[in-house]
Amino acid sequence: MPLTDHAPQSEIFNEYRCASICGELAIDGKPKYWPTLCTLAGLTPKNETFSGSKEQWQHLYEHLPEKYRDEVILIEKTMADRYAIDADCHDDQLMLQTVYNFKKILKNIPNDGGKNTVARQEILNHIYSIYEQYAPENKQIRFAVLKQKVKEIKQNDGSFDHNPLNISARRMEYFMSPIPAKERYALLLEIERKTVNHQQYDYTRLKKQLSEAYMQEKENAKYEKKMAAQYRYEQIRDDELPMADDNKSIIALYEELLNLVNHQDWGRQRKFNEKKSILNKLIPLYRAEGMFKEAEHAAKEHDKFINARNICREAARIKGYGNGKSR
16 A cells, blocks of 8 residues: 555655665666655655756755655665666776675665565575675575575574575575585575475475585595694604704604594504604603793503503404504
8 A cells, every 4th residue: 555645754764765675666777766755855745846957856855854864865866876887887986886785775674574684685685695796606695695685584484485495595596606515504594484384395306415415525524634634744754843842843743643643544553653653752752941830741641542552452353353562
């Protein structure tokens, strides 16, 4: 139902803002919200035939309530700039300034549902599209916009199932493969949780796909961590320890070695022996530097590894693996 001049100015302004941001135009290119804007300015819409001239806009701005004037001007300028950013636009400054202005407008719109939330979503759509053109290789910045769009849906009666929820899921599936699967999977779970119509919007296939990708990512990360730890171990042993010339440096390197032992492709007994050997080196170094608590702790750990080694040997003897001696 169209608003009348008897409606509160705030309601008239909200109606205008949403319509303008959502780009509601008549067939002839006239803004559908023009009568609403005239009403906000205290002008009679039927007497204000839209011409689109600068003079007409200036006349309207002069009649707007002062509290809304600057924001209306900002919205109109930002939307005009948005329409100027076509597929062949290479004006980086225009694109970045338009994103900046959209973010300024966004700060003034409460995320309280209804038209305000619709307006916020449309602003984020504009920002996403501009970033897509400005930095097509930067997936992370657009993924952040998708996350914000989904996060802002506080209550959904089903009207947000398609946009932004399903559209965000599709954008993520088609364009966000460089984003870690863990992050994409988490966003998909949020999309699914906020979706009302699970029959029409079924994310089972995509969930399975992302879950498998996430598990593979974890395996890859575990392997890379192990390889990096092995390389670092050799680097310390072969290069850095022989070059270290003071106790504190040597202590730091031996402590790092101790933390790297478990990443080596060795059996349990060799790991026990290596840790025991490192602790044997650390104990006198700690004492020489007056680090008596550290020396006491290292001595206790040393005894634990001796016991663990003995238990390992006994288990090997019982199973019949030779005489249980270290090889």
